[in-house]
Amino acid sequence: MNSNNQPIGIFDSGIGGTSIWSAIHNLLPSEKTIYLADSKNAPYGQKSKEEIIALSMKNTEFLLEMNCKLIVVACNTATTNAIQELRSKYDVPFIGIEPAIKPAVTHSKTQIIGILATQGTLNSELFHKTTEKYQDTKIIEQVGHGLVQLIENGDINSPEMTRLLNVYLTPMIGANIDYLVLGCSHFPYLIPQIKKILPQNIQIIDSGEAVAKQTQNILRDKVGFSSYENSKPIFYTNTNPKVLTEILGNKYSVTEKIF
Structure with missing residues (x-):
């Protein structure tokens, strides 16, 4: 070519x-x-x-x-x-x-994964079609309300960001996820913060x-x-x-x- x-x-x-x-x-x-x-x-x-x-x-x-x-x-x-x-x-x-659900489902040992995304992504028809393929895995969906705006404002390391991430991630940890899928292109900038909250056995995937x-x-x-x-x-x-x-x-x- x-x-x-x-x-x-x-x-x-x-x-x-x-x-x-x-x-x-x-x-x-x-x-x-x-x-x-x-x-x-x-x-x-x-x-x-x-x-x-x-x-x-x-x-x-x-x-x-x-x-x-x-x-x-x-x-x-x-x-x-x-x-x-x-x-x-x-x-x-x-x-x-798209959220990288397939590799998370493929490698999950607990058959429980979490996805942190925007409401627009989680409510979309395409997302629902994707998740329907993986009936044997429990997928815990969490809308990251407020996270994008904090990133856009330059407040990645703010106390409010830490508070919101703890609110969103703690129930997933309690549900025994072993993979967390980041379903928003803003969220990889939060990986250092997220790693402070998640146990080491939980893998983070972005696209x-x-x-x-x-x-x-x-x-x-x-x-x-x-x-x-x-x-x-x-x-x-x-x-x-x-x-x-x-x-x-x-x-x-x-x-x-x-x-």
Whole structure:
């Protein structure tokens, strides 16, 4: 397949999808990436399906204007509620992100797993279809009310974050889970906090590495790899760029853009 130097577009309802961007960038450093943070409308998890679809279309059109060859929906809620509509409307490959339930179920010894996600993801039709496949495993669902907003505000290590995580995780520990699935792209930034609460026998799973590998597969099979040696990523946000800049380790400039 010929090389393709157009960028990969990545969007999320804020800064959380940078956990997905990081996995893609580490695996495919030669690919130019454009990351779009719709922080003004975060969190998506409390919005209606129609609102989520409309926002996802707006984000997609922004990235298509930037000539993106492939779009990664780095948001569980947008994937589970809108990716079918995106694929039917736009002539570009889409890669979504879903809670990594399959590896947790496959490896669980207690046959009890927990999933921490947004309400929009847990209520979605796609999520219910996925969980129906695993009738032999007890799946404890927990909505992470308030977590995304605290992350968006830069309050990852705040007392309120610690309090909420204890409230959400303690019942799962008591139920004897041995895997915790993080069903929101924001939540990998909470792993250091979560590890302080969970016993060591409970494994944490997120979707970043799997999405990066799927991106690599689509580039190889359908789209084409960049011929650059390495590329500088571009970041856009529609709110104050301070928190996004900080979560990127102050390594990259972030452009505030109305969209």
